[in-house]
Amino acid sequence: xxxxxxxxxxxxxxxxxxxxSPDILGYCxxxxxxxxxxxxxxxMSDRGLLFAPQASCKERFESIKExxxxxxxxxxxxxxxxTADILQVVHISRDPNNNLKFECRLIxxxxxxxxxxxxxxxxxxxxxxxxxxxxxxxxxxNYDRYKEGPDRGTSxxxxxxxxxxxxxxxxxxxxxxxxxxxxxxxPNSPAMTFGIIKGKRRYFLGAQIDNNVDCSGVEWRNDLxxxxxxxxxxxxxxxxxxxxxxxxxxx
Numbered sequence: 749x750x751x752x753x754x755x756x757x758x759x760x761x762x763x764x765x766x767x768x769s770p771d772i773l774g775y776c777x778x779x780x781x782x783x784x785x786x787x788x789x790x791x792m793s794d795r796g797l798l799f800a801p802q803a804s805c806k807e808r809f810e811s812i813k814e815x816x817x818x819x820x821x822x823x824x825x826x827x828x829x830x831t832a833d834i835l836q837v838v839h840i841s842r843d844p845n846n847n848l849k850f851e852c853r854l855i856x857x858x859x860x861x862x863x864x865x866x867x868x869x870x871x872x873x874x875x876x877x878x879x880x881x882x883x884x885x886x887x888x889x890n891y892d893r894y895k896e897g898p899d900r901g902t903s904x905x906x907x908x909x910x911x912x913x914x915x916x917x918x919x920x921x922x923x924x925x926x927x928x929x930x931x932x933x934x935p936n937s938p939a940m941t942f943g944i945i946k947g948k949r950r951y952f953l954g955a956q957i958d959n960n961v962d963c964s965g966v967e968w969r970n971d972l973x974x975x976x977x978x979x980x981x982x983x984x985x986x987x988x989x990x991x992x993x994x995x996x997x998x999x
Contacts (some may be wrong), residue, residue, distance in 0.1 A: 754878035755837040761787070761953045765929040765939035767794045768799070770842035771808060772929045773940045776881035777835040785819045786850040805841040805851035812839055813855050813865050820857070833859045836880050840931060847935045852877050864915040883922040887913045896996050908992040911971040916996050926971065939979070945981045 756897055760944040764773040764786050771793070775782040789812060792798040799811040816837065843849035852868040856927070868877055876938045879887055891906075899905040928942040943952050943966040950957040951968065963978025970976050973989035 751994065754791055763926070763927045763929045763941075764790045765931075765941040766790055768796075768938055769793060769799075769808070770844075770931045770939055771929055772840050773812070773837060774929070775835065775837045778832040781820070781823055781877050782835060782837060782964050785816060788819070794909055801983065802844050809839050809851075809853045809855075809865070810973070812837075813863075816855060817863050819957055820863075836878075838880075840877075842931050842933070847933050851929065854878065856944055873900070873901050874905060874906065881922070883917055883919045884916055886919060893994050898994075899990075904990045907973045908990075908995065911993050912992065915971075925949075925956075927951075927954050928969065940967065942966070943978060945970040945978075948981060950978065950981065 757926070760976075762774060766772070767790075773786055775786065786889060789798060791821070792815075799808045803811070822979055837855040838852070839855065840850060840852045843851070844960055850870050851866060852870055854868055855863070855865050857863050858929065865914055871877070874893070879891075887909065889910050894900065894905050894909040894912075897905060899908065906926075907926075914924075914926060917923070925946045926944050928944060929939060930942065931937075931939050941953065943950060943957070943963065945951075945968055949967070950963065966978060968976040968978040968981075970981075970983065972990050974983045976983050976992050
């Protein structure tokens with residue numbers, strides 16, 4: 749992690765893909781509490797201790813929210829241990845009986861109002877569900893270019909904008925390598941955590957990966973969203989090129 753006068757967690761884990769169910773989680777706001785608790789919940793889910801295998805998206809969401817609130821009330825000194833005034837957790841899941849149906853919900857805690865949860869409608873095409881965190885304004889301003897760009901309406905356009913914003917951001921609380929998880933439409937497939945290649949280095953959940961390891965068990969993407977070989981860090985020969993025509997020079 750990076751430490752300075754401003755609390756910066758460039759390399760802390762921000763996203764979670766459940767290994768045995770089509771569910772992904774991400775958070776912003778406070779860092780320490782969700783990092784600990786979501787890691788516990790991911791392990792519980794992978795061992796079948798959080799919800800039933802055929803639980804609906806809504807039932808899985810309620811189990812996650814209930815466990816968050818339960819663990820929160822056991823947190824040391826309760827809300828005094830939360831370093832920010834807000835904590836937001838995004839939950840996206842695929843219906844166990846319909847691989848084309850996805851649901852998204854937001855769990856939120858604020859120091860003023862406590863806990864709440866709400867549904868968020870899924871877009872009809874690739875697009876943005878939430879823009880959260882201290883870097884939201886800079887991302888929004890940059891996305892004005894991308895949503896009118898040559899790749900508008902695609903998931904790679906959103907990822908291009910995210911990377912371009914992250915690599916050129918002024919907000920000192922934002923930084924590090926991109927972190928990426930996803931859920932495919934393939935029946936019975938669990939969620940997936942992607943490896944990221946940035947600046948000729950490999951990253952997994954924000955942590956740099958050394959050279960002397962077997963990288964074949966992870967799907968690797970570069971900061972253009974292109975499929976890559978984890979060992980050579982180059983785009984796979986059969987992979988589609990996905991250039992970012994709007995990418996700015998890095999600061």
